[in-house]
Amino acid sequence: MSITVVGSVAFDSIITPAGRRERCLGGAATYFALAASYFTPVRVVAVVGEDFTAAEESVFIARSIDLTGLERASGKSFFWAGNYLQNLNEAQTEQTDLNVFADFNPKIPDAYLDTRHLFLANIDPVLQLRVRQALPDTSLVCGDTMNYWINDHREALLRVLPQMDVLLINDTEARLLSGESNSLRAARKVLTLGPRALIVKHGEYGATAYFSPDLFAPATTPQHPFRSPALPLEEVVDPTGAGDSFAGGFFGYIASQPTLTPSVFRRAVFYGSVMGSFTVERFGTERLQQLSREHIDARFELLRRITHLDPDHDPH
């Protein structure tokens, strides 16, 4: 089933130890949509400016991504410039021009009203809640957020968290949101804030999923956490978009499956790791544009082999 994603479509200028790119296609909704498109149809709700041309549009079209919900506004698209020269794990932001994104008020096309799977990328939690409420027939809602909303817009964030089934954040955000430094206690605290599952991303060390007992229907026995390491990579060219690509692989796989079981959830975390690992191998969305499901599944199998005790034993 298709996923609707609401978030940013942007231009990024990126400097990393491997080189630089000027004004390449970026934004959370872009990375998410491209990654998820290998698993399921994707619909985008976002706003761009007049600098978004047929060249950028063709990247989405090539992956059959539905742009009915892409609003064209007068002015320029969201622009971000960052560098990773000091720290490949965390960008230093050099410039952020919100441009048309400053007045972003997501408009849901009628054709999207049957949305069952909704991804709320990292935007103002007030907008996340508005979109969530405009789509009452969703069966599964995943969302992201960031330090800025946690620190400065906590009340609005606390209102939308109970509307999310799965929250995806990183270690620092989990600590900030919970006020707990211990990872396990931080996760438990976040689960009391509303989401029925939490995925904490550890960058090059992978991700851990934590579950509320009521995530799966019918209710299962209490679920242990699930930890997936990331793949060891020869070279990380550009970490931009890794987290959104993780979310796209994760949610795309879930939306492609008939029901959400613990086994599907675990495989979805693996697919998230796989899509994140592809993204960072090239600048921007370059790698995400050129994949095939065969490539993706081969890397999924590699991740299974490097994490499982009996790598040659495939239960399927």
Add this chain to the structure above:
Amino acid sequence: MSITVVGSVAFDSIITPAGRRERCLGGAATYFALAASYFTPVRVVAVVGEDFTAAEESVFIARSIDLTGLERASGKSFFWAGNYLQNLNEAQTEQTDLNVFADFNPKIPDAYLDTRHLFLANIDPVLQLRVRQALPDTSLVCGDTMNYWINDHREALLRVLPQMDVLLINDTEARLLSGESNSLRAARKVLTLGPRALIVKHGEYGATAYFSPDLFAPATTPQHPFRSPALPLEEVVDPTGAGDSFAGGFFGYIASQPTLTPSVFRRAVFYGSVMGSFTVERFGTERLQQLSREHIDARFELLRRITHLDPDHDPH
């Protein structure tokens, strides 16, 4: 088969956010020996001073650890004081008194000359090499080192590395030793320095094993790396000795098995993670003194469940 470990037996004073302990039993050889003792007989080569009494000795005796190689010297035992108040992942050293350890010249008892499994804990690489050469019948040698030897005694270290089958170090040490910031390239570089396998420990994020093709006999196909996350823990009371406990669980399990296969190696990494996770739950060696193989195997099973795609599927 039994393991001989050479390293420090010491007293530690430790301050962590959870509290403090004065002069508790510590040292790399102590943690290693206690952890390994749940899998296989262990023999210790170390030196202690007159402050090492029957109380400390009884900790080893209770685990049937062979102290024939424990030299008693006049003076005081190695003493270390550290605190983890700022950073639970890395101690700030407040005091190091080498005492009798300053003149440590490992003496191998005749009864140890049939040693097949040797663990060279973190000591001067000159001594590591001397011990290695005094035990020519070893079939598997594992070793540890630290920043100080990598930076200031590199030549001596480079002479002993080819004598190790498995080197266990952490991320920082792997980067220092290789001069590479990328984890995978760092690991490949370290493998060119001699060891036939490398385990890089990531603290709370687990560990990754890398292999030379000639580690296993008969030679196997090239082995992918193996990654084991660490267990999510409710509380980390005292991280001291986690790495040595990992090494003890890892090598203890290997020594207990008839042959070293890829599957045994992977399970050994899991047992390493398990023993490290027990150690940090209490101060010093408190937890390591009170375990049973049933506790250990239950936690091994838990680690399998939180890392495997099909947790209820046990291939055994």
